[in-house]
Amino acid sequence: METKPNTLIVNNIEVAIEGERNLLEVIRKAGIDLPTFCYHSELSIYGACRLCLVEIVGKGVTAACATAPRPGMVIKTETAQLRNMRKINxxxxxxxxxxxxxxxxxxxxxxxxxxxxxxxxxxxxxxxxxxxxxxxxxxxxxxxxxxxxxxxxxxxxxxxxxxxxxxxxxxxxxxxxxxxxxxxxxxxxxxxxxxxxxxxxxxxxxxxxKPDYDNVWADLNNPEKVVVAQIAPAVRVALGEYFNCPTGTNVEGQMISALRMMGFDYVYDTCFSADMTIFEEATELLDRIQNGGKLPMFTSCCPAWVKFAETYYPEMLPNLSSTRSPQQIFGAVARQTLPAKLGIKPENLVIVSIMPCVAKKFEAKLDKFKREGRPDVDHVVTTVGLAQMIKSMGINMMNLEPDSFDMPLGFSTGGGVIFGATGGVMEAALRYAVEKLEGKPLAKVDFKEVRGMDYLREATYNVAGKEVKIAVVHTLAAARKLIEKIKAGEVDYQFVEVMSCPGGCVAGGGQPINTTPGFRQQRAAGLYSADKSRRLQKSQDNFMVEKCYQENFGGHPGSHEAHEALHTRYQNRCQIFDARQNVLSGSAEKKLPICVTICTQQKDCNGQKLLSELVGFVKANGVAEMVDIDAAFSSRPQVEGTIGVTIGDLVLDMEDCSVETLGKSILDGIKAL
Ligand code: SF4
Ligand code: SF4
Ligand code: SF4
Ligand code: FES
The missing domain is CATH 3.30.70.20 (Alpha-Beta Plaits)
Structure with a gap:
């Protein structure tokens, strides 16, 4: 068969070569889904599984993923020999x-x-x-x-x-x-x-x-418990894939109905707390810009990114916004407001997060998000976990009448919804910050420059005579590259959004596995279309959030009360593995854990002095048997805003620590054991 220049033959069909990096991509373009294990278009080629074998007529059998396409090649993807080889593998x-x-x-x-x-x-x-x-x-x-x-x-x-x-x-x-x-x-x-x-x-x-649904079923079946769900934005545009809906279908209404059938007492929306995140985070950004604070400010909603910064770039932690993630803001608001609103005992309130993300499981368990030993969020179930729970009950979700979220924590704007896609937090923050800086309603709410799937997107805005430079990155390799450039002074910005997962939370580790090209874009499109269909698209227009501030958090974002409940601090995780050492171990059955971080590089590290003072303090006060004191070692100096000492659930910056202040917390902690 004669071929045109720059084409090849796949199973008797002529196919154009259009820049594909290997034969596998050309064959897939021709509509043949060759089996593969070790090929991912965004990763390097490994060529180990030998499933994508094809025959190049006149040349022999080869792995299609590891072979460059050449004009005139004649390819067979299905012969008795190939079938047999794949079957043996x-x-x-x-x-x-x-x-x-x-x-x-x-x-x-x-x-x-x-x-x-x-x-x-x-x-x-x-x-x-x-x-x-x-x-x-x-x-x-x-x-x-x-x-x-x-x-x-x-x-x-x-x-x-x-x-x-x-x-x-x-x-x-x-x-x-x-x-x-x-x-x-x-x-x-x-x-x-x-x-x-x-x-x-x-x-x-x-x-x-890691599954968590057994614990959720146990609480749902306990008549004393009032179980509430918060659902992250990205879940609604992926859950439907488990029920044969096209990628990106928004199944919000059916999902709420299914949760009610499963026994959830109230179903709320994490988009509410995403709006609240914007109130806090954008206020913090404006304050840093106007009052000479640390810039660029980085977003802090992605717990995998936060852990990455804590592990590899502790010196950048003061640049992270101190605002909690939407999951943890929801947990804090729900714990503080729902018992009175619902007329229930605080200990009977169970908060379940439905998340696209497995890093949220880690975040929910952090000591800093516990109050009196109880986490703000009790259980985190992934999108896939929820799908399995729904299926295990035999619920045919797509046949259910759509329902609506409960109020007030189910009310949200488009700004909260787009958090699930890369660029979404940045866009919602821009909608807030630009309007506040200009002092007049936004002429247009769309900031399309920050959308898309390029690993790095940058934009500069002229706002009220000020230049505001921003960047959006997704994947941690892209974040690392950008941070290195910022540190080298090659680029500068006021605000940077980082999401760990490629595409943002729409492709989080808890979402249904999807390998079809463009699935992230389709899920993101589902969120942007939900944003468009909302009557309110700017987080600052969420009047339920406004009311929540008036009733519970000092009346406005950035207030003292808001800082206490809705902000957090970070930990220098640049610790030397296996180098944590017990310094004092009491013999009592219940003991208060205390840990002091010591920097191995700083000769005058405050931690060393503090550690010996604390040991002296517990001995002098006769409580040495009631504590466990550890030293954790870090290879980097403690920086402002990072955790230096932990006492039970209490976490403290090193500069807030003296033996006098810590001594009181230790005695209080022992009393509460
Ligand atoms: S753990 Fe999974 S992804 Fe990793 S090598 Fe094994 S099969 Fe492949
Ligand atoms: S890819 Fe897996 S092993 Fe690597 S950091 Fe993420 S969760 Fe951990
Ligand atoms: S980007 Fe990924 S790891 Fe980060 S919050 Fe979203 S789903 Fe979780
Ligand atoms: S996909 Fe594994 S060898 Fe090609």
């Missing part, structure tokens, strides 16, 4: 695999299961492996089961290439080869930032979000 993988499909959370969304079915694998001709490796469930966000790993390396490459973290890698050789955190440690012992992108690319059940 899958059978070998299955022989080394813990086959427990009925109880695996990835059943029905598992690439291995899907490909085995497609290839008609009815029996496995190889001997089943007998070794069982331990499951790592040390992380609060993820569970790793190496017995289900097919060694495709997708997780390793996403962690190092997209997130620039490198928390996991290949370990050992030959038949012992596996993927593991450094030195074969547990995931919670290495510098994992809990973003969950490894779970989002894993083709099997080898890395999955």
């Amino acid at each position: 899958i059978e070998l993988l299955l022989a080394n695999h813990k086959r427990e499909c009925p109880s695996c959370v990835r059943s029905n969304s598992c690439n291995l299961q899907d490909i085995a079915r497609r290839l008609g694998v009815n029996e496995i001709r190889y001997k089943q492996t007998e070794t069982t490796l331990p499951i790592d469930d040390s992380s609060v966000s993820l569970v790793r089961d190496p017995n289900k790993c097919v060694l495709c390396g997708d997780c390793v490459r996403v962690c190092s290439e997209l997130q620039s973290v490198g928390a996991i890698d290949f370990a050992f050789r030959g038949t012992k080869a596996r993927v593991a955190p450094a030195f074969d440690k547990n995931l919670n012992e290495v510098e994992c930032v809990n973003c969950g992108q490894c779970a989002a690319v894993c083709p099997t059940g080898a890395i999955v979000p």
Whole structure:
């Protein structure tokens, strides 16, 4: 068959080569979905799984993902030999695999299961492996089961290439080869930032979000408890995929009905607290711009990004907005206001977050978000977890009549809704800040320059005679690159939005697995269309948030009360692993944990002096048996605004600490044990 220049033949069909980086992409463009495990268009090519094998006529069999397309090539994707080779590969993988499909959370969304079915694998001709490796469930966000790993390396490459973290890698050789955190440690012992992108690319059940639904069912079935849900923006445009809706369909109304059928007493919207986040964060930004505060200011709604900054850039922590994330603002507002509003005992209120994100599981468990030992958010369920709960009850969600959120914490504007897409927080903040700076209503609410999927977007606005420069980045590798440029003085901005997940929360680690091209854009489009259809699109127009400030938080954003309840502080996590040391261990059954951070680089580190003073204090006051005092070591100096000392749930900056102030907190903490 004669071909035109720059075309090739795939199964007798002529296909144009249009800049694709490999044969696999040309073949997929021709409408043939070759099976793959180890290919991701955004990652480097690994070429290990050998599933994408094709025949180049006259040349032989090759992996399509690792072969450049050339004009005139004649490709066959389906021959008896290719079919047999793929089948053998899958059978070998299955022989080394813990086959427990009925109880695996990835059943029905598992690439291995899907490909085995497609290839008609009815029996496995190889001997089943007998070794069982331990499951790592040390992380609060993820569970790793190496017995289900097919060694495709997708997780390793996403962690190092997209997130620039490198928390996991290949370990050992030959038949012992596996993927593991450094030195074969547990995931919670290495510098994992809990973003969950490894779970989002894993083709099997080898890395999955940690489930929390048993605890939720237990509370839903407890008649004494009043269980409320808050639902993050990105959930509504992804949940429908589990119920066969096109990608990006907004199923908000049906989802609310399903939650009511499951027994949730009240269903609220995290978009409410996203609006409140904008009140606080934009007020903080304006204050920094007008009063010479630390700039650029970085957003702080993504807990994986916050942990990344705490781990790799503690010197930049004063640049992070101190505003809590929408999840934690909701938790704080709900704990403070709902018991009285609903006429219930505070201890009976259970707050469940439905999130697209597994880093939120980590965030909800942080001590700094607890009051009197109880977390502001009790349980975090992912979008996929919710879908599984709905299915397990046999609810046919898409047949339900749509319902509405409960008020007042279910009221939101378009500004809160777009938080789920990369650029959304920036756009909502711009809608607020530009209007306040200009002192007149915005002529247009859309800031389209900040939308899109480029890893870095920049814009400059002239607002009331001032130049406001902003940047939006997603993925932590892009964030790292930008921070290095900021530190080198090559770029400068007033405000930077960072989201860890590619595309923002719409593609969070707790969302349904989706590998179709453009799925992030389609989910983001669902959010922007929800924004357009809202009567109010600016967070500052949320009158329920206004009322909430008047009744509970000092009347306006930035008030003392708002700072106490809606802001947070950060921790220098640049600690030397395994270098935490116990200095004093009391013998009482109940003890107060105390930890002081010491910098190994600073000879005059305040932490060293404080530590010995605290040990002296507890001994002098006869309470040494009631405390555990640890020293944590950091290789970087403590910076303003980061945690220097923790006493039980209390977290303190080093500069707020003296033995006098801490002594009182220690005695109070012991009394409350
Ligand atoms: S959660 Fe993120 S940081 Fe942790 S191992 Fe997975 S990809 Fe890496
Ligand atoms: S854990 Fe998953 S993504 Fe990582 S190598 Fe194994 S199968 Fe691939
Ligand atoms: S981008 Fe969103 S989903 Fe991803 S880790 Fe951050 S908050 Fe979670
Ligand atoms: S997808 Fe080509 S070798 Fe794995």
